[in-house]
Amino acid sequence: xxLTTLAFLGAVATSTxxxxxxxxxxxxxxxxxxxxxxxxxxxxxxxxxxxxxxxxNAACAWANADRQVTPGKILGTDVLLVQxxxxxxxxxxxxxxQACIAFNETSFRAEDCDRRDLLFARFDVGNGRIVxxxxxxxxxxxxxxxxxxxxxxxxxxAQFTITAVTPTKP
Ligand SMILES: *[C@@H]1O[C@H](CO)[C@@H](O)[C@H](O)[C@H]1NC(C)=O
Numbered sequence: 171x172x173l174t175t176l177a178f179l180g181a182v183a184t185s186t187x188x189x190x191x192x193x194x195x196x197x198x199x200x201x202x203x204x205x206x207x208x209x210x211x212x213x214x215x216x217x218x219x220x221x222x223x224x225x226x227n228a229a230c231a232w233a234n235a236d237r238q239v240t241p242g243k244i245l246g247t248d249v250l251l252v253q254x255x256x257x258x259x260x261x262x263x264x265x266x267x268q269a270c271i272a273f274n275e276t277s278f279r280a281e282d283c284d285r286r287d288l289l290f291a292r293f294d295v296g297n298g299r300i301v302x303x304x305x306x307x308x309x310x311x312x313x314x315x316x317x318x319x320x321x322x323x324x325x326x327x328a329q330f331t332i333t334a335v336t337p338t339k340p
Pocket of ligand 1: 274
């Protein structure tokens with residue numbers, strides 16, 4: 171009798187202990203993409219990430235990890251996961267970390283996906299824009315030295331076409 175009671179209590183404890191695991195880190199979507207700016211710098215229309223994490227226009231080298239971005243989610247919010255990795259002399263904060271495109275109130279650049287003090291960017295498939303979640307800011311094109319520009323109020327957003335690629339090891 172005693173054993174039966176214990177077994178019953180054990181079964182209850184097991185079932186109430188079940189929790190739904192919600193991943194807090196990024197969940198990668200199925201497609202890795204290269205973004206090409208419509209009306210970008212001729213022969214340098216694709217987005218890439220510099221050693222310091224800024225985003226610039228460069229040649230469309232589809233197989234380069236620094237051109238590749240994977241749409242995904244963090245706690246249900248759309249994010250853009252950057253494929254390349256970083257070295258300590260340039261971005262010590264990103265060494266061994268997954269980077270996401272983030273908006274820091276003025277610019278978009280690569281930041282640690284674990285940060286919660288920034289707005290992450292997402293790709294709006296419907297209109298080809300890269301925008302900040304919950305904000306008007308968008309990537310608006312490039313300047314004379316092919317650095318990407320930001321329109322904080324989203325009046326003039328650039329449009330991008332996407333090409334699915336095989337992810338390259340960072
Ligand atoms: C935002 O990012 C830009 C581009 O890298 C940088 O120049 C600026 O200092 C950053 N602003 C803040 C508040 O971190």
